Amino acid sequence: MKIGIVGAGAWGTALAQTIAAEGAQTLIWAREADVVDSITTSHENRLFLPGIPLSPTLRATQNLAELTHCHAFLVVTPAQHLRAVLSALPAGGQPLVLCAKGIEEGTGLLMHEVARAVRPGSPVAVLSGPTFAHEVARGLPTAITLAAEDRDLGERLIARIARPHFRPYYTDDVAGAEVGGAVKNVLAIACGVVEGRGLGQNARAALISRGFAEMTRFGLAKGARAETLAGLSGLGDLVLTCSSTASRNFSLGKGLGEGRSAADLLADRRTVAEGAFTAPVLKAAAARLGVDMPIVSAVCALLAGEASVDTVVGDLLSRPLRSEGD
Numbered sequence: 001m002k003i004g005i006v007g008a009g010a011w012g013t014a015l016a017q018t019i020a021a022e023g024a025q026t027l028i029w030a031r032e033a034d035v036v037d038s039i040t041t042s043h044e045n046r047l048f049l050p051g052i053p054l055s056p057t058l059r060a061t062q063n064l065a066e067l068t069h070c071h072a073f074l075v076v077t078p079a080q081h082l083r084a085v086l087s088a089l090p091a092g093g094q095p096l097v098l099c100a101k102g103i104e105e106g107t108g109l110l111m112h113e114v115a116r117a118v119r120p121g122s123p124v125a126v127l128s129g130p131t132f133a134h135e136v137a138r139g140l141p142t143a144i145t146l147a148a149e150d151r152d153l154g155e156r157l158i159a160r161i162a163r164p165h166f167r168p169y170y171t172d173d174v175a176g177a178e179v180g181g182a183v184k185n186v187l188a189i190a191c192g193v194v195e196g197r198g199l200g201q202n203a204r205a206a207l208i209s210r211g212f213a214e215m216t217r218f219g220l221a222k223g224a225r226a227e228t229l230a231g232l233s234g235l236g237d238l239v240l241t242c243s244s245t246a247s248r249n250f251s252l253g254k255g256l257g258e259g260r261s262a263a264d265l266l267a268d269r270r271t272v273a274e275g276a277f278t279a280p281v282l283k284a285a286a287a288r289l290g291v292d293m294p295i296v297s298a299v300c301a302l303l304a305g306e307a308s309v310d311t312v313v314g315d316l317l318s319r320p321l322r323s324e325g326d
């Protein structure tokens with residue numbers, strides 16, 4: 001199965017490197033000419049994954065039509081660009097493995113729902129978990145969830161992309177895998193705020209736990225299974241991104257906690273902090289479903305500049321005391 005990678009940010013490059021490292025010719029589509037040039041001539045993605053040598057068997061192109069002969073696509077563009085990129089992919093019913101973590105602005109759709117709308121003839125899978133790109137690209141041990149309703153497709157994809165250091169685990173719970181990845185980005189912003197404002201490790205642990213309760217409530221309302229939310233793509237990724245400034249979402253939150261504005265922190269950046277886009281869409285989706293997500297709402301207020309850090313923290317701390325399971 002020849003796999004084409006669509007999107008050459010940090011994550012697309014790390015996945016391409018994982019596949020190409022064992023000698024398979026691998027083709028990656030990059031939007032930027034300088035990224036194509038950098039991968040082709042220096043075997044490095046200097047813009048999005050600097051300092052990590054890439055396999056010479058990895059070839060980059062700026063022309064999506066060159067991917068026509070691939071048998072499956074790993075689609076690794078940011079969530080808000082998925083629809084446009086899928087529309088521009090060459091026609092064909094190849095399976096799509098969706099790797100973005102987010103919810104679409106305007107529609108509130110999960111990524112697999114966008115893919116089904118744009119390419120109804122293509123089977124869909126989701127790849128999501130605790131996977132910092134720079135670690136995967138260096139060959140450090142990583143486990144990840146691969147979700148597909150069609151078990152046979154899921155197992156064929158897993159057989160194709162698994163490596164000794166890169167272990168996909170199968171589930172048929174596509175919505176569950178996507179909800180975890182989308183929601184944890186917003187919660188990572190909140191944990192970054194705790195770090196930036198110096199609120200302590202207890203507060204961070206409380207946010208992870210109560211954030212996970214929000215993720216679970218929302219996920220169950222979207223038809224996800226609790227076991228998926230407690231797995232690699234949910235709790236696993238939540239713990240990773242809530243613990244490290246290697247996370248762009250956590251770093252964004254840290255800046256907010258230090259008193260900088262979201263507009264300032266997001267201006268001119270080339271890398272994506274998905275939680276900033278997902279937060280307001282998630283808040284609206286939760287309201288439609290009648291799901292209470294106070295931490296997500298607090299992140300929205302901070303991102304919109306509607307309230308100070310101290311105000312949103314005070315509001316969270318003054319909520320009525322309640323049972324843990326509610």
Ligand SMILES: NC(=O)C1=CN([C@@H]2O[C@H](COP(=O)(O)OP(=O)(O)OC[C@H]3O[C@@H](n4cnc5c(N)ncnc54)[C@H](O)[C@@H]3O)[C@@H](O)[C@H]2O)C=CC1
Pocket residue numbers: 007008009010011012013030031032048076077078079081085099100101102131132133134270271272274
């Ligand atoms: N970096 C990581 O460690 C991981 C990232 N992801 C997810 O992968 C997705 C891609 O993130 P990264 O590779 O980290 O991106 P990145 O932040 O490294 O690079 C930005 C990407 O956005 C693309 N882009 C910018 N404007 C665009 C447009 N108009 N149309 C299409 N593409 C455009 C760029 O070409 C580039 O590929 C995100 O949803 C992210 O949450 C998932 C797992 C790990």
Ligand SMILES: O=C(CO)COP(=O)(O)O
Pocket residue numbers: 101129130131132133185188237240241246247248249250272273274
């Ligand atoms: O999703 C990720 C790791 O699993 C990357 O997190 P950030 O997008 O916050 O950097």
